[in-house]
Amino acid sequence: MENVLKNYPKAIVHLRQQFQNCRLSLVFGAGISRELHFPNWDELVEGIASHTEIDGKEIYENAKKWSNTTSITQLLFQHFKGRRLEELEKTHNSIAYREKRVLAEWREVVHEVLYKNAEAERKNNIGTHAYLKEFIPLINHTKFAVNYNFDDTLEYMLSQNEWNRAPRKGRAYQAVWNSHVQYQETTPVIYHPNGFLPGDKNLQQSENLVFSEDTFSDQLIESMSGRLASLLHLFTKKTCLFVGLSLDDHTLKHLLRQALTISPGNYHYYIRYTNEKKTLTASEKRAIFNSNFEVFNLITLFLNSAEVSALAQLIELEKENFKRRAAIAGVNTKYNYYLVGAVGVGKSTVLNHFGSLRLYEEWMEERPSALAKPSSQLTMPEKEMVDKWVNSQFYQKNVALLETTEGIQLIDRSPLDPITFTQQNETGARAQSMISAISPGRSEYKIESGQIVLLMASIVEVKSRLLSKRKMNWDDNTLEGLQKRTLDIYGECPTSAIDNTGRPIEHVVRAIAKKIFVEEYLPVDLHQRLLNIAEL
Known part of the structure; x- marks a missing residue:
């Protein structure tokens, strides 16, 4: 075992x-x-051919030189069916009866050969x-x-x-x-x-x-x-x-x-x-x-x-x-995969294709409308409200992950993602804010480690995705900044990067599936990474 x-x-x-x-x-x-002494496919067909009711040994011996098993079975059945229909025609006028009778007799032969050595x-x-x-x-x-x-x-x-x-x-x-x-x-x-x-x-x-x-x-x-x-x-x-x-x-x-x-x-x-x-x-x-x-x-x-x-x-x-x-x-009972990337790269779309895993969507609750806007367009009260709400979502998600003892989890965004939406001079403070939210009071909770799967796409494709979702507030500079910040934040972490520019969704899904089901699990200590960022 x-x-x-x-x-x-x-x-x-x-x-x-x-x-x-x-x-x-x-x-x-x-x-x-x-191990139960039932015949295999070839043995079953040979047994049927040798059965006295079928009398098809010669057909079997000749046909096996040039035909496959299913074709040989078809020949044996037609041989048996033709002879029996002629015999039954002498005593039964109904065509339907004769055909049903032939099928019943054929099943009887198959049953006899099938269970011949298995019943004892x-x-x-x-x-x-x-x-x-x-x-x-x-x-x-x-x-x-x-x-x-x-x-x-x-x-x-x-x-x-x-x-x-x-x-x-x-x-x-x-x-x-x-x-x-x-x-x-x-x-x-x-x-x-x-x-x-x-x-x-x-x-x-x-x-x-x-x-x-x-x-x-x-x-x-x-x-x-x-x-x-x-x-x-x-x-x-x-x-x-x-x-x-x-x-x-x-x-x-x-x-x-x-x-x-x-x-x-x-x-x-x-x-x-x-x-x-x-x-x-x-x-x-x-x-x-x-x-x-x-x-x-x-x-x-x-x-x-x-x-x-x-x-x-x-x-x-x-x-x-x-x-x-x-x-x-000496093996894991839990595998966490964080699906990360800038806005509009297709994380949520990909997530929905992995229903056999335990999925954690981007947000645990209905998100506030202010979250749909670029961070640069938020007022200070809106920004404070959004940061507090986002922190609470990652806290809830992290607690759920900590309480899970086994399984494969696919998680939309990691607690490092919110930092990509901040200015360079706010990075340390935002990281510290997330740490305080993840580990409130004396809880000593730490961010669940997991493998990073980084999704990327061209700015043209990202804008196209956002437009299809009626998100028209995102300009090229903002999107390019988010992509760069994402690469900076995760740059020191071992990541599995996947570029889905111009690729059909099924190709992207199967590329991610290979990371999850086939390749070696490479978890990252996200809590330590966040601590390092907070000290910058």
């Missing part, structure tokens, strides 16, 4: 944050079934699985999981009282495969986008399975036409942890790309399974990580079975216990 925490501290803190906020969803694939010792196999049971508390808490597999492993697991000790009334889950179904908020939902075949044939199951070339093509078309809106909503509004999935599914990749376009600041976590037989070099890991991050907004975690188990446990670990483990591992 300690190694996982050391290798991925920021990812675990973020996953815990989303879990606690009920904004984490789990997405499972075929990889979770390896099923409970024991799940019970001894390296990590599956560790996800029960996560599914119960998040209330929603996606399972791309046909089988009912997750449902079976949730129904076992000795594993699932969550209090409940009635069934422990709701299995759905139709995106139009209304979900029950009190019961964990297991959504099967590819179809559902429970082990118990008497239970309700999906009529269709996304398994062959035509059904995969139809699903891809449906994703384009909005029929899979529930999955797209999940990928744009929540943080997902992908477990046991490959990225070979064209529909999944299409949905992830759509989600990236709609919500460029929303990132997910993808477990790339590793073991002694599947070792990857550092350069291979780097290439995979960068590719998944850039193409799908996925943060890749390279984990073996024991590490997947540790990850699940760390996500739901009680706060004090997690704090102790983090201290032992």
